[in-house]
Amino acid sequence: MDYLEVTDMHIILNGDRHDLAPGTSVKSLLDLLGLDARIVAVELNRKVVKRDLYATTPVPAEAEVEIVSFVGGG
Amino acid sequence: MDYLEVTDMHIILNGDRHDLAPGTSVKSLLDLLGLDARIVAVELNRKVVKRDLYATTPVPAEAEVEIVSFVGGG
Amino acid sequence: MDYLEVTDMHIILNGDRHDLAPGTSVKSLLDLLGLDARIVAVELNRKVVKRDLYATTPVPAEAEVEIVSFVGGG
Amino acid sequence: MDYLEVTDMHIILNGDRHDLAPGTSVKSLLDLLGLDARIVAVELNRKVVKRDLYATTPVPAEAEVEIVSFVGGG
Amino acid sequence: MIDALTIAGRTFTSRLVVGTGKYPSHEIMQAAHLAAGTEMVTVAVRRVDLSATGAASLLNWIDRSRIFLLPNTAGCYTADEAVRTAHLAREAGLSNWIKLEVIGDERTLFPDNEALLVATRELVREGFVVLPYTNDDPIACRKLEDAGAAAVMPLGAPIGSGLGIQNPNNLLIIKEQARVPVIVDAGVGTASDAAVAMELGADAVLMNTAIAGAADPVAMAGAMKHAVIAGRLAFGAGRIARKRYASASSPLEGLITR
Amino acid sequence: MIDALTIAGRTFTSRLVVGTGKYPSHEIMQAAHLAAGTEMVTVAVRRVDLSATGAASLLNWIDRSRIFLLPNTAGCYTADEAVRTAHLAREAGLSNWIKLEVIGDERTLFPDNEALLVATRELVREGFVVLPYTNDDPIACRKLEDAGAAAVMPLGAPIGSGLGIQNPNNLLIIKEQARVPVIVDAGVGTASDAAVAMELGADAVLMNTAIAGAADPVAMAGAMKHAVIAGRLAFGAGRIARKRYASASSPLEGLITR
């Protein structure tokens, strides 16, 4: 993910290892990824992050991050 | 059928024996019976009488007369 | 059917034209064909020939002859 | 159950209250009841008694005793 | 919503043919016909009751500007009876259409196909538009068609039985080979039965008891209207194949746990 | 036309719940939803595809002013996975409704009822409105209801199989004992299957593949709309009893030949 700055910190984002600048908030991460916060949900280390806490919740080092959205299903 | 004149002529009307004045036409028979010619059909001796011939078709003595109409069915 | 004698007389045997010596009986025809009379049935011109009449029934010229037997069926 | 001796000790046998002489063994109880030990099973206070321990197992006071056998079933 | 049906040159928007017998009242019948959206109803031919003067005619309860009358020959057990009844029906109804019944048995009301063929040939010769009630016999249906029937009307089950379509395979075969409309006549018990008939390819469904005998005939008439539309649409929509196992409807990829 | 359905205090006019998976295109899905008249559609929760920038969201094709979103936990094989997915779905969708699936087997996609009960109890405790997908086991349905499920969703046949209602008797029993809505989920293949489910008393039907996989999804969606209405009306109308023999629909008296 070359649009993320090179750094010493890593996360596991949707199953893949990525670099991330220390102190990045969930909101910043979504912005970096170009994702609309209104249509995704975010899990940090198996715990969902409430939407109104995105700006104030930092992504910790080595976090397992899941970002999901709705897709077609039955 | 007491509303038919007493006479020497008889017919079998819808399975029952009735008296009928000689020379009675189909139309007159229907009138006597109070039936609306537009919603019945008439058979004389197993042959249907066309509707526009009612007035000119006499009911012969001993005729088997069937007068039918539509009823509920499936 | 080369085992039948050449002759002026013809028959239609099981749908195909064949020569046959005049005067040949049904029994002789079966013998010529090498067929066991006990397990076949013979029709001459659409009429079945009784088994005990094979020896005395000649095959007429131009006859339509059907020789059948039992085969597997359901 | 008049064939049991009158005594101060009681048990609950197959759901009903009965008197029983203190110190009665399971085997003696079965004998008293006229039951064939080979075709029944006995539970004391919700625990099955092994068949070869019937003679040496006393029925304690206030015991819940279940004596069962096989009946027709599907 | 669904495609029109043409029988003998006459076009119908509705594919639901309804009877007029056995309703609790004429009022309920009329409301049921409206709820069914039907454009063709069957009627029977019977002797006028000479003792019942002034009885309101059935026809007063049928809006003939929107509903076509199809007289039947119910109750006839011979070809001759059926032909005579057809003649009377034509004169009474001023149309040459006839639902031809020649019954073989009082208990089952199954058709006597041998006599039915005789009557069909005669009435076709006389210029009738013949819609014969028959059973689910593909050979009988083909012979009726060859005899000039304007449609074939195989039963789904005995008249009034409500058993539903007993032999779907036969109906499929009848439809595959037919060049005239196939109307499933008799046997429907509830809405899904009518949908099944239409999904098998039937061009229309005819019923009487399923509606008239329901606890609420008007509601059932509405159910049948929707069922026939549903079945017709499904027939045209190309259903999915049947499979013994499952096939996920949600994606297999992108799971958070894999 | 038909009575409304209320689940957990929310009222729906339509009793047809539709999926959003496997359509040929978003446009066709949208048209099918419209034709189905649905007011609730299911969606799955999956990882955002980080490589597919700018992909139009599924949600752009769902008119949320008229259609309620029901997220599912499809693809989850343990209670824990399902609970985590439900948490994510709630945050993504801003509602606490969840179609709860805990799958026991990849080939049949049948539910693991033991784990499903565990997950239902947990999510009910957390305040979710839980609609569990289960099989046609009346005891499992009752236990799910006792655990607080807002509805029970027994399958009619394996997901995507199109086999139709395999065990009508079980569905009848489930409905008779249930005090929450019963939604038949999975197994419908064509319109008559949906009608059958409703005639058995189901409160609603949920389907995806039967519509999305049809040759003409929009036509099949229309068929399903009518089938669900037909089945609901027929359920309420009180069908005729089944009989082995015939019952004449035309009068037995007044025949010209008797």
Next chain:
Amino acid sequence: MIDALTIAGRTFTSRLVVGTGKYPSHEIMQAAHLAAGTEMVTVAVRRVDLSATGAASLLNWIDRSRIFLLPNTAGCYTADEAVRTAHLAREAGLSNWIKLEVIGDERTLFPDNEALLVATRELVREGFVVLPYTNDDPIACRKLEDAGAAAVMPLGAPIGSGLGIQNPNNLLIIKEQARVPVIVDAGVGTASDAAVAMELGADAVLMNTAIAGAADPVAMAGAMKHAVIAGRLAFGAGRIARKRYASASSPLEGLITR
């Protein structure tokens, strides 16, 4: 084990009639006949193949001391063809029994009942013992019986289709009204189909492809033998009524926990 069957004065211990066509070999056919325990087999009448000198006759593989031959008129499409074939069969087989087939359609091999009635009447007049192959039409069966048929042989499903009994209700009705034996002919696919036919009251079952076409014809013949016995015994034993709910088979009293 089961009661004997009498047709036209001839008594059979076995109620399973088997064909002789389409076996992998004569040896397998013979073994299958033995495993089936059959006492009557059908044979077809065909032109002798004049080019195939010395071909072993089918009859060498049938123990006629135990097995009665029933020739058929398979392949005949008119009454006249069938009558001619019956004449030939009588002369070839020295018996006046005939399984009468008049086929109406190559694809379904369904009977042409109109022509079948004509041929039946003619052959009965000539003294034949006529066993007509017909469809599951109760009226056709009654007319065949009235025409003098020694038994009626309604199909369960198309010949060779293996679909099983498609319309059990019709077979029940046919049996209830028949005064001659009813032999279900055609449509059986596996053992339970034969059992079902017998449980409906059929006096015998006739099959060919289900045995000859099985992967292991001899094993299937044994299966059919047992199935026919099972069905016959069950028919006589008076089965339990069907109930929607359970009925405990173990006592409700005497539980340790109540």
Next chain:
Amino acid sequence: MIDALTIAGRTFTSRLVVGTGKYPSHEIMQAAHLAAGTEMVTVAVRRVDLSATGAASLLNWIDRSRIFLLPNTAGCYTADEAVRTAHLAREAGLSNWIKLEVIGDERTLFPDNEALLVATRELVREGFVVLPYTNDDPIACRKLEDAGAAAVMPLGAPIGSGLGIQNPNNLLIIKEQARVPVIVDAGVGTASDAAVAMELGADAVLMNTAIAGAADPVAMAGAMKHAVIAGRLAFGAGRIARKRYASASSPLEGLITR
């Protein structure tokens, strides 16, 4: 005649397991067991009736040299009750086999699979040979097998209902995945039902009411014996494929008329 069945190391020649409840008399039960050829019968565990002195024991009417006793836990509604009953049964019967029932509902007698799993795990741990009665849920069957069940016993329909196999597809799936014997337990009404179960691949069938409740239990027992053999043979024989159309069993060539 058919291949033997082995459960937990014990081999049975017969694949028909029969109950001992609800017979008109002990004599008829004994005769029915003989006619069925059964080698395993189920018995229930109940409190000895202390008021009925000298009542002849059920066991006097079972030839234990030929028939293995399988005690059940019928009537138990919790895992704990079932485990206690199993303990008693083991002591009474001197074998560690148990037909494990944990019932979830009095009206349907359907299993409570959640509790059944708990009891199965416990009894397997204690060394029992556990044969759990369950429903036709493939996931439940697999979990029971994983828990150590020696066989799985899915129902075909509610106990004593006589409805026959309600969901053949589920039984097929259960059999395909099972590594222990599958015994269809409950629901059989007549012989063909048993044959169907065996044709689906079941290793055995267990029934009580279908025999004991028949008008003639001994005749029905004989029917069931043959039906199980028929179904087993047919399962192994490789049935013909189903086709919608006919396939002639007599040759198409050699007709006199072509």
